[in-house]
Amino acid sequence: xxxxxxxxxxxxxxxxxxxxxxxxxxxxxxxxxxxxxxxxxxxxxxxxxxxxxxxxxxxxxxxxxxxxxxxxxxxxxxxxxxxxxxxxxxxxxxxxxxxxxxxxxxxxxxxxxxxxxxxxxxxxxxxxxxxxxxxxxxxxxxxxxxxxxxxxxxxxxxxxxxxxxxxxxxxxxxxxxxxxxxxxxxxxxxxxxxxxxxxxxxxxxxxxxxxxxxxxxxxxxxxxxxxxxxxxxxxxxxxxxxxxxxxxxxxx
Numbered sequence: 606x607x608x609x610x611x612x613x614x615x616x617x618x619x620x621x622x623x624x625x626x627x628x629x630x631x632x633x634x635x636x637x638x639x640x641x642x643x644x645x646x647x648x649x650x651x652x653x654x655x656x657x658x659x660x661x662x663x664x665x666x667x668x669x670x671x672x673x674x675x676x677x678x679x680x681x682x683x684x685x686x687x688x689x690x691x692x693x694x695x696x697x698x699x700x701x702x703x704x705x706x707x708x709x710x711x712x713x714x715x716x717x718x719x720x721x722x723x724x725x726x727x728x729x730x731x732x733x734x735x736x737x738x739x740x741x742x743x744x745x746x747x748x749x750x751x752x753x754x755x756x757x758x759x760x761x762x763x764x765x766x767x768x769x770x771x772x773x774x775x776x777x778x779x780x781x782x783x784x785x786x787x788x789x790x791x792x793x794x795x796x797x798x799x800x801x802x803x804x805x806x807x808x809x810x811x812x813x814x815x816x817x818x819x820x821x822x823x824x825x826x827x828x829x830x831x832x833x834x835x836x837x838x839x840x841x842x843x844x845x846x847x848x849x850x851x852x853x854x855x856x857x
Contacts, residue, residue, distance in 0.1 A: 617837035618648040620806025625652040627659025631812040643816035647682025654699035656690040686710035690719040696734025714745030725753040746773035748785035775808035777820035
């Protein structure tokens with residue numbers, strides 16, 4: 606692969622948590638300072654929904670974030686996001702639909718503490734149904750950990766609905782979800798073939814890992830993933846993706 610095609614920079618971290626998630630350990634201010642120190646242009650605040658133990662009893666925090674938190678602080682773009690838990694195999698999440706317009710970027714994820722893992726077919730149906738709902742912008746850590754997935758069906762649906770698939774750096778470390786590298790290679794090769802948007806995220810739960818995207822970058826480079834389909838390669842790429850997503854759901 607020529608140097609001109611290498612993905613030198615991922616300028617946004619699109620999956621981070623604060624103390625609002627209940628099991629994360631940094632404030633928003635600490636995350637902003639860490640993003641600036643790492644040379645990021647911005648990051649998405651994607652705290653969990655209320656189906657996750659330890660989270661506040663509802664999801665209203667994401668509505669007030671739109672009112673209380675500026676879009677830019679200290680030259681860092683703050684993307685007001687949300688990590689919704691998929692809570693049934695019909696694709697329902699724990700983000701009330703009336704809150705959706707307040708959120709710039711909605712990740713939907715399967716977590717075994719929020720939904721009982723099922724068969725490959727049922728897990729896949731749950732993810733695709735979440736995509737089809739119109740209230741989801743990305744699928745978080747589709748790495749197969751405890752939730753086997755049909756990657757051909759997932760990538761075809763992601764293309765159909767204009768959804769991004771996340772390359773989760775935390776998953777690739779192998780410390781939390783085991784060895785997911787083989788699954789990501791399969792997913793990305795099919796996603797590349799099907800021209801699917803992807804998003805890289807650190808899944809940071811403590812400020813020191815904000816912007817940790819090296820393993821995600823490496824695997825994207827390994828498969829020579831098209832830069833124009835990586836929505837956090839620049840602020841402009843993310844904004845264009847969200848503009849397209851705004852055709853699916855009203856974003857305030």
